[in-house]
Each structure stands twice: as C-alpha cells, then as structure tokens.
Amino acid sequence: MSLKIMPKNVLPDWVATLNDRFRLVGPKKAAEKYLFAEINSAEDLYLDSPPSVLPPKKYVMPPRENLLHYRLDGSRSEATIDAIPTVIFGLHTCDIHALLLLDYMFAKGFTDQHYQAHRENTYLVSIECLKPCTKHAFCRDMGTASADDGYDLHFLDLDDVYIIDVNSRKGETLLQDCRNIFDALPPDIERLNQALRQKWQKFQYRLDFDIVEMSDLLGHTYESDLWPELGARCLACGMCTNVCPTCYCFDVSDEADLQLQNGNRSRRWDSCQVNSFSEVAGGHDFRASQATRLRHRFMRKGKYQLDACGMVGCVGCGRCATSCLVHITPIEVFNSLYQRNQASTREGTRS
Structure with a gap:
C-alpha cells in the first residue's frame, strides 16, 4: 500500500506504545537459542535472529x-475461544509463507473458527x-526467501533506518x-533496491534441481530404497514435525470432571x-514402519500440498534439520532422491 521510513531510534517508543494496546511477541534469546515469546520493550527483540526453535504458528x-465446554447430559455445548490481540514481530519471510499455507488449509471446507479467531x-x-540465517536454510530454492503478501508490515534494515x-489496513492501524x-x-527506494541486489548475491541454491520438478521427482521415487535407509536411522521422536511451521495435524481428546457432569x-x-x-x-496401522511414515512426511511437504493448493509444504527454514537427533535433513533427502533418480534413468536408457 505504501512505503515508510522509520529511524531506528523511533522503534523503542513505538514498541512501548503498542505494548499498551496489544500482547507483543517476538524473537528473544534464551540459552543460545531464540524463542518467540512475549516482549516488554524493544530491548527484548532480536530482529536479526536465526529461526526460532518453535515457529510463530504457535500463536x-x-x-x-x-475447543469446547459442554454438559454431559447434552443440555449445553459452548465453543471456548480465547483470542488475544497479538502483534508478532520479526517473522522471517519463510514463516509468512507458512502462515499463508495454514490460512488456506484452515479456511478450506469447514472453516476452523478457533484458528480464524486467532x-x-x-x-x-x-x-x-538479508543473508542466510542458518546452514540448513534453503528458502531460495523453495521460493520463500522473500514475500510480497501475507504480512501487515514488512521491515527491511537499511543500517540507520528501517x-x-x-501492506494492509491492520498495518496502518x-x-x-x-x-x-x-x-x-x-533515494530511499534506491537504497532498498541496492540492499535487495546485494541480498541475492548471498543466497545460493542448495538443491540440485528446480522446485518445479519436485512433485514429479517425489512421485517417481515413491518406491526408492532411500526411504528404508532413512527409516532405519529415524527415532520416530516427532521433533521434525513439532518445529515445522507448516505442520497442522492435531489430536482431539475429551475430559470429564469427577462428577461426570461437565466436559x-x-x-x-x-x-x-x-x-x-x-x-x-x-490395531491396524496403515503406516506401520518408520520408513513409510518418513516417506509420507516428505511426500506431504514436497508433493501432496503442492499438488493440492499450489503452495509448497516446506518453506526451507531448516528447523527440522537443526532439531533432528540423527541429522536427517531435507537438503540431503531431496538431493539424494534426485541423484538416485538420475542414476536410475541413465541405467534405464543404457539398457
């Protein structure tokens, strides 16, 4: 909608003003890691931090x-929605793309009223x-190293000013x-363009193929022997999905009080x-082996969601690679699949 200039010395007063109106959250440092947590002043913010341990989707x-409070006799049922007005500072563009995917999924079909309220x-x-934030990041390959929508305000650091x-009425507010x-x-626009030109010189492609090939690649390698190899390494701990900004699977449970009146x-x-x-x-398990579960995860990130809604299910943030105890990384997996598929194709051509 418009471009504004904010001198950096204005930021603390602005954050203090917002703190009177909203819950403010942003990247904070804790024990050499960065977490999205509530902030009280601009001094708490680390706007140039690497990816947080948990993504901002948690808000x-x-x-x-x-979700619901009810009487067990069926006389009353009431949705419980507690949506606190919240400003999330310091999202990386990969997390913006992740939230755009969640926006789509939670509005498709039956709209999730709890997600929508938040x-x-x-x-x-x-x-x-303006530079790669971790050695595991491959956001340029996934098309998520920049964003032109999905945010209310988007900052770019120009040394002395932002x-x-x-991008929205909410941002104007x-x-x-x-x-x-x-x-x-x-002159400010020229500085912006210069900063972006310098940025793209620092972001290298990490995958051996173009993202447009990923869906077909995963389809061709569904029966690859790489999946059992990775399954033998995987601990089934679930850390990769816990830290993923695009995973949205959940379990639902009911709890009743001791008098069996309310639930x-x-x-x-x-x-x-x-x-x-x-x-x-x-007791039937249609993905009983860890190899099939791990394959499902990568198929969902690189093929199923892309085919379903035209949006990547992996935004290249590298959180799963950082968190994996046995060092299974998306870059390794995707490149290994590509190389094995190329070798198989060459072998088939010779025969």
Whole structure:
C-alpha cells in the first residue's frame, strides 16, 4: 500500500506504545537459542535472529487449545475461544509463507473458527532476511526467501533506518500513533533496491534441481530404497514435525470432571512420525514402519500440498534439520532422491 521510513531510534517508543494496546511477541534469546515469546520493550527483540526453535504458528494454532465446554447430559455445548490481540514481530519471510499455507488449509471446507479467531486478532510484522540465517536454510530454492503478501508490515534494515512496506489496513492501524515516520522518497527506494541486489548475491541454491520438478521427482521415487535407509536411522521422536511451521495435524481428546457432569474438548499438536499416529480401530496401522511414515512426511511437504493448493509444504527454514537427533535433513533427502533418480534413468536408457 505504501512505503515508510522509520529511524531506528523511533522503534523503542513505538514498541512501548503498542505494548499498551496489544500482547507483543517476538524473537528473544534464551540459552543460545531464540524463542518467540512475549516482549516488554524493544530491548527484548532480536530482529536479526536465526529461526526460532518453535515457529510463530504457535500463536494462531496453540500447542494445546480448549475447543469446547459442554454438559454431559447434552443440555449445553459452548465453543471456548480465547483470542488475544497479538502483534508478532520479526517473522522471517519463510514463516509468512507458512502462515499463508495454514490460512488456506484452515479456511478450506469447514472453516476452523478457533484458528480464524486467532488469525483475525493477530498482526504480522515481518523482516527481510538479508543473508542466510542458518546452514540448513534453503528458502531460495523453495521460493520463500522473500514475500510480497501475507504480512501487515514488512521491515527491511537499511543500517540507520528501517524501510517499511505497509501492506494492509491492520498495518496502518499499528502505525497510526507512531510519530517521526516518513514517506519513502526516491533515494530511499534506491537504497532498498541496492540492499535487495546485494541480498541475492548471498543466497545460493542448495538443491540440485528446480522446485518445479519436485512433485514429479517425489512421485517417481515413491518406491526408492532411500526411504528404508532413512527409516532405519529415524527415532520416530516427532521433533521434525513439532518445529515445522507448516505442520497442522492435531489430536482431539475429551475430559470429564469427577462428577461426570461437565466436559472439555481440547486439541494438541500431533505428529505423523510417532508410532501411534496412523493406528486405527482393530490395531491396524496403515503406516506401520518408520520408513513409510518418513516417506509420507516428505511426500506431504514436497508433493501432496503442492499438488493440492499450489503452495509448497516446506518453506526451507531448516528447523527440522537443526532439531533432528540423527541429522536427517531435507537438503540431503531431496538431493539424494534426485541423484538416485538420475542414476536410475541413465541405467534405464543404457539398457
């Protein structure tokens, strides 16, 4: 909608003003890691941090959330929605793409009223990554190293000032009480373009193939012998899905009080990688081996969601690679599949 200039010395007062109106969360440092947590002042913010341990999706899809309160006799049933107006600072562009995917999935078919309530009360303030944030990141390959939508305000650091892309009415609302911000002028736009030109020189492609080939590649390698090899390494701990910004599987449970009069229904994050996830009535498990569960995860990230809605299910943030105890990384998996498929194709051509 417009570009604004904010001198860096204005940021603390602006954050303090917002703190009176909203719950503010952003990347904070804790024991050499970075977490999205509540902040009280700009001093708490680490806007140039690497990816947080847990993605910011936890504020629109909490790890555990009450859904419904009811009477066991059926006389009353009431949805419990607790959506706190929240400003999330410092989202990377990969997390913006992840939230766009969640927005799509939770609005498709039956709209999830709890997700929508959180989302409507959430303001997204993202920041441009001007250099790769971790050795495991491959956001340029996945097309998520930049974003032109999905945020309310988007910051880019120009040393002494921030240039801000105001992208929505909600973004305008955040800035309405901020003094000493200015419209961007042509010299500011030139500085912006120069910063972006320098940025792309630092971002290298990490995959051996183009993202447009990924869906077909995964389809051709569904029976690859790589899956049993990785399955033998995998611990089925579920860490990869717990830290993933695009995973949205959950389990639902009911709890009754001791007098069996009232009950609560809640949901919590679940993982397709744990042993019990795909077990159904009668003890049948249609993905009983860890190899098939791990294959399902990569198929979902690189093929199923891309085919279904045209959006990548993996945003290249590298969180799963950082968290994996046995060092299974998406870059390794995708490149290994590509190389083995190429070798198989060459062998078939010779024969």
